[in-house]
Amino acid sequence: MPHNMLTRRKLLKGLGAAALCSPFLVNQAWAARQQSLYVDGLSFLPDDIHDVKASKLSAFIADISDIEAIKQADGTTNYKRSYNACIQSIKKAKAIVDANPDVYLQGQTGLDIERAYDSERTAVYFQIQGADCVEADSSQTNWQQLNEFKDNGLRVLQLTHHYGNRFAGGALDNDGKTGLNLPLTPAGHELIEALNHRHMLIDVSHSSPQTALDTAKASKSPIVQSHGAVRSIVNHARCSPDEVIRAIADTGGVFGIFMMSFWLTNNPTPTIKDYIKQIDHVVRIAGVDSVAIANDYPLRGQENLLKLNNDNAEGVKEYLEWWHSLRAKNVLGFDIEPKHVVIPELNHIDRMSRIDDELKQARFKSSDRDRIMGGNWQRVLKQVLV
Template structure:
C-alpha cells in the first residue's frame, strides 16, 4: 500500500470511527431499543409492503432501475438501464415510498438511517445498476440527466452491469480468451468527478478489475462494491480479486457479500458457512471495516427457488442458457457448471438474523458483528451522502 493510500485510508476510517459516536446510532441506543442495526447493500422494493417490516432492516439500498434487453453481436443479451426506462422507474419507486410513510423513509442523506431507526421505519436509498442511464451528459458541465435522477432521489450509481459502456469496463467483457480488463474511460473520469461533486455514492459492482482500481484511485470519496464475492474463493469473472477488495477498503469504502451462491462457493451443497467464509476472507485481507451484507435478491428471497422449496438442482436450470452462452465466449469461470443458486438457510426474509447468529457462532466479537451487519454501511452512507 502506498503512503498516500495509507494516509487516505486512515483519514477516512478515522472520520468514520469518530462519526459512529454521534450523530450516528450508537451501540448504546441499539441496546436500549433492543433492535439491531441491519442494513442490506442491495435489494428491491417488495411487492408486499409487509416484507419491509418482516425483514427487520433499518435501511437498504434498493435497485429501482428498469431495463431494455439489448441483443449483443455475439448472440448474448445485455440489459441496458436506459434513461427513458430509468426515469420512469425512479418516479414510480418514489411514488411507492411516498405512499407508505409509516414504513419507508426515502434516504437523502446518511443521517436518514438514524431518523428511520428512531421512528421505527426503514430508510431506503435508491440505486441504479448501470450508468447507461446517463446517456447524454458526458463532457457537459451541468450533467442534466444526473441532476434529474438526483432530484428524484438517486443516491447510488453503479458504473456498469456485466458489460462495459462508455464510462467503464464490465466484468464480463471478453476478447474470446480470458476476458478484457477494460479501464475507466475519460468519460468515466468525468462521471466520477460529477458524482463526487454531488455527494453520490459510486458502486463498482459488475465492473472490470481495472475499472474498479481506476475508480478507487480517481474518487475523492469512499466507493463501494454493493454486491459481490471474492475471486480467491471462486475463480470467476463476476468475483473480485483481492487487490480490488483492498483498493475499495483503501478509499474507506465497503465490499458487500451477496446471496448468489454459485459465486460464493464451488462446493456442491452450499451452506451458511460458505457465506461466513466469504466475510472472513474480506476481513483478513482488508479489515473488518471493509465488509458488509448484500442480497441481490428480493427481501423475501429468490422467488423461483422459494416456489421450489429451495430445490437448487431444479432452480439452477433457469440460469443455464445464459451460463452456457458465456462459456462459449470463454469468459473466466463459466467453464464450471453451477450446481446451485441460493444458500437455503439464507433464502428467507430472516437472513439478517441468521447471518448475525452465524457470525456469533464463528466467534466474531460483538463490535465486529455490529460493523458487518450494518455499521459499515452506515458509516459510508454518512460520509458520502451529505
C-alpha cells in the first residue's frame, strides 16, 4: 500500500467517529428533530418538487448533465456530456434550485448539509457524469471551462462514462477479445491536479479499474465512486474489483452502492437482502467508513418499472438491445442475460428508510448505520468541498 494512502487511512480511522463524523452525531438541533441524516450519492432533480421532501433526503448528489448520443464505429452508442450540452443543463438546474429556496439549498461546501438539515431543506450538489464536458479546446493552463462549471455550481466531476476519453479509461472499453484496462492519461493527471486545486470531488464511477487505481494514487484529496457495485459478487465490467474499493477507501473516500439490480445480484429474483450483501462486502474488505448509498435512478425510482408495477420480466426488455450489443464485443459480464432491473422494495420514494430498517435487521449497530446512510458522504463532502 502506498505510504500516502496508508497515512490517510490511519487518519480516517483515528478521527472517524470522534471528529470527522461527530457534527451529525452530536448536533443537538438535529437530535431534537429525531430525523436520520440520509444522503444519496447519485440521483436527479425531480420533475415533481414534492418528491424531494417525500424522499427524506438531507442531501443528494444530482447528475445535472445533458448528453449527445454518439454512434461508435462498432455500432454501439456512447453518451457523451459535451460542453455545450452541459453548460446549458447546469444553468437550467441552478435556476430550478434557485426557484425553490424552501426545498433546496444548493451545496457549495460540505457544511451546507448541516445548514440544509437545520432549515429542513435538502442540500443538492451538482455532478456531471463525464469529463468530456471539459473539451480539448479548453486551455489546460487556466481551465476556463472547468472554472465556468464551478462558478455555476459544479462540485463533483466523474472522469468518464462507460467509455474512455482523453482523461481516463472506461469500464466498458473493449478491443473485441479482451477488456482494455486503460490507465489515467497524462491529461487525466493534469485534470486531477486541477480538481484538487479547486476543491472539487473526483468521481471514478464508470472508470476502468486501472484508471480508478491511478486516480486514487494521484489525488491529494479523497475520491469516490458515487455509484457502483462489487465485482466479486457480480463478475461484470461495470462492477469494481476489491482492490479498487480498497484504494478508494485508502484515500478517505467512499464507495456508493446503487440500485441497478442486474449489477447487484445474479439471483433470478432480487431482494433488499442482495443490496445489504453488497454493503456488507464493502464493510468487510474496506471498513464501515468506506460505504454509502447511491441510487442512479430518479428519486421516485426507475420510472418505466414503476409504470409496470415493478414487473422486472417486462421491464428488463428495454435494456436488452444495448446488453446484446456489448455481448457481441465480449465485454466482461454481458454473456449473462439480465433478468431484472430493480429491487422492488427499493424502487420506491422511501428507499432510504427501508435500507436503514434492513440494516438494523441485519444487526448493524446504530453508529454504523448512521455512517452508511449519510455520515460517510457528509464527511467526504466536508473534507473536499471547502
